[in-house]
Amino acid sequence: MHTSLELVLLLLGLAVIGVALFRLLQLPPILGYLVVGLLVGPHTPGVVVERETLHALSEFGVVFLMFSIGLEFSYPKLKAMRRIVFGLGMSQVVLSIVFVMALCFLGAYFVPKLAAVSWQAGFAIGGALAMSSTAIVSKLLSERMELETEHGRRIFGVLLFQDLALVPLLILVPALTHRSENVAWTLGMAFVKGIVVMALLLFIGQKLIRWWLNLVVRRRSQELFMLNLLLLTLGSAWITKEAGLSLELGAFMAGMLISETQYKHQVEVDIQSFRDVLMGLFFVTIGMLLDFRILMEYWWLMLPLLLGSILFKFALVASLSRFFGASPGTSIRTGIALAQAGEFGFVLLNQADGLQLLHPVFVQLILVSMVLSMFAAPFLIAKSDAIVMKLCANEWMMQSLALTNTASRTIATEKHVIIAGFGRTGQSLAKLLEEQHIPYHALDLDPERVHEASAAGAQVSYGDASRRESLVAAGIHRAAVLVITFAEAPAAERVMHFAHEIAPVLPIIVRSFDGSDFDRLKKAGATEIVPEAIESSMVLALFTIRAMGMSTKRVLRIIQDTRKERYASLRSYFRGSESEPDSEELVRLHSITLPEGAQAVGKNLGAIDLSSAGTEVIMVRRGKERLGMASDLVLQAGDVLVVRGTAGSVDEAERKALL
Numbered sequence: 001m002h003t004s005l006e007l008v009l010l011l012l013g014l015a016v017i018g019v020a021l022f023r024l025l026q027l028p029p030i031l032g033y034l035v036v037g038l039l040v041g042p043h044t045p046g047v048v049v050e051r052e053t054l055h056a057l058s059e060f061g062v063v064f065l066m067f068s069i070g071l072e073f074s075y076p077k078l079k080a081m082r083r084i085v086f087g088l089g090m091s092q093v094v095l096s097i098v099f100v101m102a103l104c105f106l107g108a109y110f111v112p113k114l115a116a117v118s119w120q121a122g123f124a125i126g127g128a129l130a131m132s133s134t135a136i137v138s139k140l141l142s143e144r145m146e147l148e149t150e151h152g153r154r155i156f157g158v159l160l161f162q163d164l165a166l167v168p169l170l171i172l173v174p175a176l177t178h179r180s181e182n183v184a185w186t187l188g189m190a191f192v193k194g195i196v197v198m199a200l201l202l203f204i205g206q207k208l209i210r211w212w213l214n215l216v217v218r219r220r221s222q223e224l225f226m227l228n229l230l231l232l233t234l235g236s237a238w239i240t241k242e243a244g245l246s247l248e249l250g251a252f253m254a255g256m257l258i259s260e261t262q263y264k265h266q267v268e269v270d271i272q273s274f275r276d277v278l279m280g281l282f283f284v285t286i287g288m289l290l291d292f293r294i295l296m297e298y299w300w301l302m303l304p305l306l307l308g309s310i311l312f313k314f315a316l317v318a319s320l321s322r323f324f325g326a327s328p329g330t331s332i333r334t335g336i337a338l339a340q341a342g343e344f345g346f347v348l349l350n351q352a353d354g355l356q357l358l359h360p361v362f363v364q365l366i367l368v369s370m371v372l373s374m375f376a377a378p379f380l381i382a383k384s385d386a387i388v389m390k391l392c393a394n395e396w397m398m399q400s401l402a403l404t405n406t407a408s409r410t411i412a413t414e415k416h417v418i419i420a421g422f423g424r425t426g427q428s429l430a431k432l433l434e435e436q437h438i439p440y441h442a443l444d445l446d447p448e449r450v451h452e453a454s455a456a457g458a459q460v461s462y463g464d465a466s467r468r469e470s471l472v473a474a475g476i477h478r479a480a481v482l483v484i485t486f487a488e489a490p491a492a493e494r495v496m497h498f499a500h501e502i503a504p505v506l507p508i509i510v511r512s513f514d515g516s517d518f519d520r521l522k523k524a525g526a527t528e529i530v531p532e533a534i535e536s537s538m539v540l541a542l543f544t545i546r547a548m549g550m551s552t553k554r555v556l557r558i559i560q561d562t563r564k565e566r567y568a569s570l571r572s573y574f575r576g577s578e579s580e581p582d583s584e585e586l587v588r589l590h591s592i593t594l595p596e597g598a599q600a601v602g603k604n605l606g607a608i609d610l611s612s613a614g615t616e617v618i619m620v621r622r623g624k625e626r627l628g629m630a631s632d633l634v635l636q637a638g639d640v641l642v643v644r645g646t647a648g649s650v651d652e653a654e655r656k657a658l659l
Helices: 004-024 029-040 051-072 075-080 082-110 112-116 119-130 134-143 150-176 183-218 222-242 247-259 264-289 292-297 299-323 328-337 343-354 360-382 384-391 395-410 424-435 447-455 468-473 489-502 518-524 532-547 552-564 647-658
Strands: 417-420 440-444 460-462 481-484 508-512 528-531 588-593 616-622 625-627 640-645
Touching (some): 004 029, 051 222, 051 343, 082 119, 082 150, 119 360, 134 360, 150 328, 150 343, 183 222, 264 343, 264 360, 292 360, 343 360, 360 384, 417 424, 508 518, 640 647
Parallel strands (some): 417 440, 417 481
Antiparallel strands (some): 616 640
16 A cells, blocks of 8 residues: 555656656657556556546646636637638537447447447547547647648637537536436536526626736735635636536636636736646546556457547548638648547546446547547648648649749749748838848748738748748749748758758848757858847847937947857846746856855866866856956855856756855
8 A cells, every 4th residue: 555645756756757758759748647647557567546546636637627728718719710610610529429429329220239338428429539639739730830821720720619619518418317308308407507607607707706806916915816716716616516517617617707807818827837737637547547458358449449530530520621611632631630539538538437328348449549549640740741642633733833823923033032931020021121122032831821911912922931842933043042030940940951952052041039049040051040039138228228328339339249249148048937848958047156165165267167067157256246257266155156058067067166
């Protein structure tokens, strides 16, 4: 028997290893939590953690997930995408449920053993399999810069409806379990109850919450604000549960109410950390359901279920996308991205399992197929372009037409600027170039933006700048400069790779956010890098120093000198608590205060050799005085060494100076 502390340490240790490993493999952390659950679950040898031990905490995880969905709910966004959300999205969810229910009826007719799978169970299974993973898909599309493409918008619209559909499904599934002959009455009562509770929360709760939060904020206590946030979320969940509805519905409503206040963004930041941890525990409990003994026994059923569910969702979504006006290529890409299962499917499956709607063997088969489909998602999406080319005969023609259109518009142009990305930065650059009568041509992946900008006279074509063919069509052989206006370093590296292959001496100017990827972009071949955060701080400095009476000429000279140094003095800064786990390789500043007895006290600055740790000492401060950087400077207790380096090198330098 293990103590509570031992179990917590075990779970935390395995979760850290699992999430780190899956991040290293560039797989979603959700899958890491599922594997941890499998390892500590009752179906594997070794340490066993009872699922009930984590049930309460994991339930909180689902509550805060639904709260986050409510917080992100935006009526204007929903209205703008209503055709995709309520057309494509609703059709996908409804038809998925209807298909699975029909399959259960037919299965029970032809295979009598399947008669135990009721239509209510079919409804729950259909709802679970209809869901796709928002976390996985949004991350992958963001990395591929496809969120603003035509298929990206359709994918996001379907995911948005799935988020919304979860709320009524969580009401319906328990209502359908009542063994009543009058199903319509049961469902009607469930919806009436839901509408009454939602109306009370919306019309009374909204004013009450706004008044209460204003009162709390006046106390200027972050601790009090967090406590009230927890109270509101869990209180709303409790109200809906007491009304015979689900905890998740109340949490969703609480999120919706707070999203209408001015505290929405602060709340999003405050709840993120513990929401993610609690959601991790929920996925651990889902992983604990996995029983590979049943999988090995029924693999012949699981494999068709896995392939069947992926192919069915792909075919359904692709067909519906085509029906709602998408091109064949867009339809196929949308179907591939949404073919996997999602985290909300686990919520519904967990609910159905708790209501004993399904035989344990069916739960295992469905659960394993869902998990494996999520494992397959990154690989399928990565191969989506190749799949489209094979399945869609006219995709080559459409891409050729796009390239031909680009080439025809640039064929008579030379010594021009190619702009990769036509967002706000790209458009501002284009306007300035036009004013100076400098020719340019832009490439962008947002068809609506390209259409509107082209109609207004902008020289922009639909095309992916990270593809060799698009760069050639834009006339990169004849171009004077290539400007990459998006700040994502991996995407910029892909563009530079092909640009240097085609035109090795072409100057490339790259936009960076804060200069933290300066060396990486320089190594990839950037001629000039413009870190927008540093440039904006320099403009602020220009106006500030001018306001203090210094001449504009002198201020401009300071800024020019900083640029000549490649922003060396400004590229690193004290990162504080904002640092992310993924920022360990970013250069930062760190202050080391030398106490009495420190290793460096009494020694020359050159003798302690902090450069061997991979850091650079950029300043020594003694009291209010800044000392020189001479290697023979004797260090004293109380001196402050300001060093520059990565997180690991800074830690090593601190150990050398102190121990």
